[in-house]
Each structure stands twice: as C-alpha cells, then as structure tokens.
Amino acid sequence: MRATARLLAAGALALALALVAGGCGSHAKPDATLPPAETDDSPEARLSDLTAVDVRVAAVAWRLARANADLCPVSRRRAGWTLQSATQYGTELRPIAERRFGLAGDLPGVLAAPDDSPAARAGLAPGDLIVAVNGYPLSLGTVGQAESYEGLQANITVLDGAVARGATRLTVRRGGAERSVDIHPVLACAYVTQVDLRISPRSGFDGRLVWVTQGMVKLAQSEDELAFALGHELAHAVLEHRTQPDVIGVKGASNWAISMRRGLSLSAEADADRMAAYLVARAAYDPAQAVEFLNRLGDSDPLMRTPQVNLGGVYEGTSTRRRALQPVLEDIAARKAAGRALIP
Numbered sequence: 001m002r003a004t005a006r007l008l009a010a011g012a013l014a015l016a017l018a019l020v021a022g023g024c025g026s027h028a029k030p031d032a033t034l035p036p037a038e039t040d041d042s043p044e045a046r047l048s049d050l051t052a053v054d055v056r057v058a059a060v061a062w063r064l065a066r067a068n069a070d071l072c073p074v075s076r077r078r079a080g081w082t083l084q085s086a087t088q089y090g091t092e093l094r095p096i097a098e099r100r101f102g103l104a105g106d107l108p109g110v111l112a113a114p115d116d117s118p119a120a121r122a123g124l125a126p127g128d129l130i131v132a133v134n135g136y137p138l139s140l141g142t143v144g145q146a147e148s149y150e151g152l153q154a155n156i157t158v159l160d161g162a163v164a165r166g167a168t169r170l171t172v173r174r175g176g177a178e179r180s181v182d183i184h185p186v187l188a189c190a191y192v193t194q195v196d197l198r199i200s201p202r203s204g205f206d207g208r209l210v211w212v213t214q215g216m217v218k219l220a221q222s223e224d225e226l227a228f229a230l231g232h233e234l235a236h237a238v239l240e241h242r243t244q245p246d247v248i249g250v251k252g253a254s255n256w257a258i259s260m261r262r263g264l265s266l267s268a269e270a271d272a273d274r275m276a277a278y279l280v281a282r283a284a285y286d287p288a289q290a291v292e293f294l295n296r297l298g299d300s301d302p303l304m305r306t307p308q309v310n311l312g313g314v315y316e317g318t319s320t321r322r323r324a325l326q327p328v329l330e331d332i333a334a335r336k337a338a339g340r341a342l343i344p
Helices: 005-009 011-017 043-067 094-101 150-165 214-219 223-238 268-282 289-300 318-338
Strands: 075-078 082-084 109-112 129-133 168-174 177-183 186-189 192-196 203-205 209-213 308-310 313-315
Touching: 043 082, 043 094, 043 109, 043 186, 043 192, 043 214, 043 223, 043 268, 075 150, 082 150, 094 109, 109 129, 129 150, 150 168, 186 223, 192 214, 203 223, 209 214, 209 223, 214 223, 214 289, 223 268, 223 289, 268 289, 268 313, 268 318, 289 318
Parallel strands: 192 209
Antiparallel strands: 075 186, 082 109, 129 168, 168 177, 203 209, 308 313
C-alpha cells in the first residue's frame, strides 16, 4: 500500500512512538560554482517521482518479507502487491493518476507488482484495477469525494482477508476490458511497508507497519542500502520490540531458533541493527553496504553521530553502529561459508 497524506498527518505521532531510524538533511552539499540544476516540478513529474519511490520500496520490502517469513513472529499469505486508489490523491494529482493508472474512486489499482510476487506471476501490473474478489464487488465509493484513504483501506481489508485464506480469483479491469485473474499467495511477514512523503530521512515500526520517508529512500544509493534501512525496522518486528494484537497470522517456522533477546530493552536499537544484517543477507542483499549507508546517514545530520535516546532505548551514534556491525558481518560470512543457517 501507498502512504500519502495519511502518514503526513500521523508523522509527529509516528516520530514520538515508533522506533526511529534516521536523521534529517541531505548528504550532498551544493557546489557554489555550478548553476542550480533545473528540476521539473510539474504535477506529472511529481507523480512520477512518487511512483518511482513507491515501486522501489515495494520491491525491496517484498523481498525482505518473503525471505524472512520463517523468522517473523506473525506471517500470513500475501500477494506482494502495492495498491492505490484515485481518492487517495488530492485534486491536482488525481486526474493525472486516473489517466495514468486507470483508477476509479476507491477501487484498488495495482501500483507495483514486484518480481516473483504472486501478483506478478498472475500477470498483474500497473494499470490493472481490481473490481471484484471471488465474485464479490469491491466498493467504488462516492464519485468526486475529497481526498481520503479510508475507502481504499476498506477494500484492501477485503482483499487481504481473501488472500490470507488462500487462492483467490480477482476480476480485473484494464482499458475498459475485464478479465479473471487467479492469485496463489505465498507466506510472507505480515507487516506491510508504506511510504511517508516527508523529505527528512526517517523510518519506523509501530507494531503493525513499517514506514519509511521519501528522504530515507533517496538517501539510500543502492537497493542493498535501502534493504538495511527497511531491514532495521523489520528487525524490530522480528524481535517483538513492538506488537499489535490485530496483526494476525502464523508464527514463522524458524522463529524459535532466534537466540537474540525479545522485547524492548536499552539495546533494542543495536539489536535491530544486528538482526537487520541477517535479514538483509537472507534476502540476498549485501549486508556490508550497511556500513556505507551509515556513513551517509551520519553525514546527513551530525546529530546522528552522537548517542540518542527514544522510547526504544539508546540509539548509538553512526560510528558506533558501524563498528558494532563488523563482527556481525564476519559471522554472516562464516555461516555462509559453512552452509549454516543465517539465524543469530
């Protein structure tokens, strides 16, 4: 799913309550000898930029959720898609999104179908509009309504419930023509990932969802780095630093094998870094790129170089975090060489 104004409105609360990973500011300093780069700030370009961020996050988040389903305390069958609706957009971007993606009201449209996801294997792609699930029509909502996410969320709840039970038949519309599509969901971590529109590099986990800002996504210069940023928050879920009872599913088959401490403690943030490296490696990303990412994170905001305290405990400075990762990276390399499970 895609987070727009709904996460902006909740941003202050998320920063206070979620386990925060990130700083603010940008890494690159402008060169005063060069003229400022021209940017296209048209609505069409802004929508393209938003879409590119969403698609990038969807791909990395799905790979992490799928590869670590056996470790998550709650996993469920998922299709792997990221969905959107016309009504989640404001008046400026809505007509463009409707033309570009074939959106209509609250009906869920496919924004991203990551490679090797059940959605992609079923042939779903951007431009597909889901109008019914197992013969049950989804709600169009009120035509012309103000910007809102509630109608889309209600439809997603219906879809998620059907997919969680197993194979699901969808009625999908593209270009005015409808067809039936069968989804065969697979087990993945139950926690979805959403994008927050803020430009400061932040991310968090509230027990139900992982969120990441546009600024954090753009700070990560490779998918390996983005995987570490998202993996840090997924690690909070794996280690049960924050839970919500309405996240339902089954416990991962290898969850019992994790020897790391569960629940909140003063070392929760450091533990999340350590666990993230394993989650990243299990998803076939390079955990060593976390070191470069932390360098950039420290450059983005000097405050990130010093210890901080939040509701999750002590958050060490980036240099300490880099050093603490070195033995973890060595352990991962040794486990890979010996063919041992990447479970700390």
